Amino acid sequence: MSVTITIQPSGRTFTAEPTETLLESALRHGISFNYNCNNGSCGKCSARLLSGELGEILPHDHVFKEHEKAQQRILLCRAKPSTDLVIEATEANASNQIAEQSIDTIVHKIDAVADDIRILQLRTPRSQTLQFLAGQHVCLSIDGLAPRNKSIASCPCNGMYLQFHVREVPGDEFSEYAFKHLKTRQKVNVSGPYGDFLLNEASTRPIIFIAFDTGMAPIKSLIEHAIALDKTQPTFLYWLVDEYSSHYQGNYCRSWVDALDNFHYIPLDIQYQNNKSVDIDRLQDGLKKTAEMIVTEHPQLQEYDIYINGPAWLFSDMQEVFTAAGVPSEQMTIDSMKRY
Ligand code: FES
Numbered sequence: 001m002s003v004t005i006t007i008q009p010s011g012r013t014f015t016a017e018p019t020e021t022l023l024e025s026a027l028r029h030g031i032s033f034n035y036n037c038n039n040g041s042c043g044k045c046s047a048r049l050l051s052g053e054l055g056e057i058l059p060h061d062h063v064f065k066e067h068e069k070a071q072q073r074i075l076l077c078r079a080k081p082s083t084d085l086v087i088e089a090t091e092a093n094a095s096n097q098i099a100e101q102s103i104d105t106i107v108h109k110i111d112a113v114a115d116d117i118r119i120l121q122l123r124t125p126r127s128q129t130l131q132f133l134a135g136q137h138v139c140l141s142i143d144g145l146a147p148r149n150k151s152i153a154s155c156p157c158n159g160m161y162l163q164f165h166v167r168e169v170p171g172d173e174f175s176e177y178a179f180k181h182l183k184t185r186q187k188v189n190v191s192g193p194y195g196d197f198l199l200n201e202a203s204t205r206p207i208i209f210i211a212f213d214t215g216m217a218p219i220k221s222l223i224e225h226a227i228a229l230d231k232t233q234p235t236f237l238y239w240l241v242d243e244y245s246s247h248y249q250g251n252y253c254r255s256w257v258d259a260l261d262n263f264h265y266i267p268l269d270i271q272y273q274n275n276k277s278v279d280i281d282r283l284q285d286g287l288k289k290t291a292e293m294i295v296t297e298h299p300q301l302q303e304y305d306i307y308i309n310g311p312a313w314l315f316s317d318m319q320e321v322f323t324a325a326g327v328p329s330e331q332m333t334i335d336s337m338k339r340y
Helices: 022-028 066-070 173-180 213-226 250-259 278-298 312-324
Strands: 005-008 015-016 047-052 054-057 071-077 080-081 084-090 101-115 117-123 137-141 148-151 160-167 186-194 207-212 235-242 262-269 306-311 332-337
Touching: 005 080, 015 022, 022 160, 047 332, 080 117, 101 173, 101 235, 117 306, 148 160, 148 213, 160 173, 160 213, 160 278, 207 312, 213 235, 213 250, 213 306, 235 250, 250 262, 262 278, 312 332
Parallel strands: 005 084, 207 235, 207 306, 235 262, 306 332
Antiparallel strands: 005 015, 047 071, 047 084, 054 080, 101 117, 101 186, 117 160, 137 148, 137 186
């Protein structure tokens, strides 16, 4: 039977199963406690038990000092609950609350989801998972290549398996390497996390996500995080790709529509190429028309939170259209990181 965990001082609550550690339950519910090793050695997930009874305590190497024991210190990654609990713990809600980490991962899987898109999954050591917030990016370093920033496409609920979306871009060193040479079990160093493309967790406003091409990666992370948080407000995902590309995770997006009451997925093709090279004017025109269509479809747009992922210079017209429709700038979050 599940129990309720109340966190102080925030007052947030989450449900936990007696078979799971408190850290596992919290991550599953989108709560970001400080942690690192997930095996009881680093001590970073230390919290105070204020009331209630613990169940099983898994073995751990971290040793609490006498005064910490007197304070009822526990390790969230080792303790399972047996009753409702009140704990005092630090939650990370902003990028500056998470320390920069450097982790040697290995390539777990490379999926060819389209001719020109690979989904790369990296696996951290079990004892050194990545703590990050949904929507953030990391720097990937492979021996012999210049480091490359990439958005994490997976959700912080699993810091051990990290997903990235890679587009084939001829002439781009990282992209060409990922398509031609990268192998499973190869070492990739991950440093980070970085960036403030974060979900406004406190907001109950309807949400519009706009993803451009592989800019779907951090949007997917935000949506999975919103689902973990049980967000119930109406949510609209517009995914824009060019006419020669594909909505390579379209089925996954449709599964959100099936599973969630208030989720809407709108795949859009934007035609902006001439003989397979980008026509900037057509592209900006297409983005502006998309923005105008969104304004028409959502007459109360000023009441929405809007998250846009893609190169910022492409989205200036779109932003202007939304601003003219009354959307305050603080309700528009744009991630303008370069990505392929
Ligand atoms: S002791 Fe390291 S995360 Fe719990």
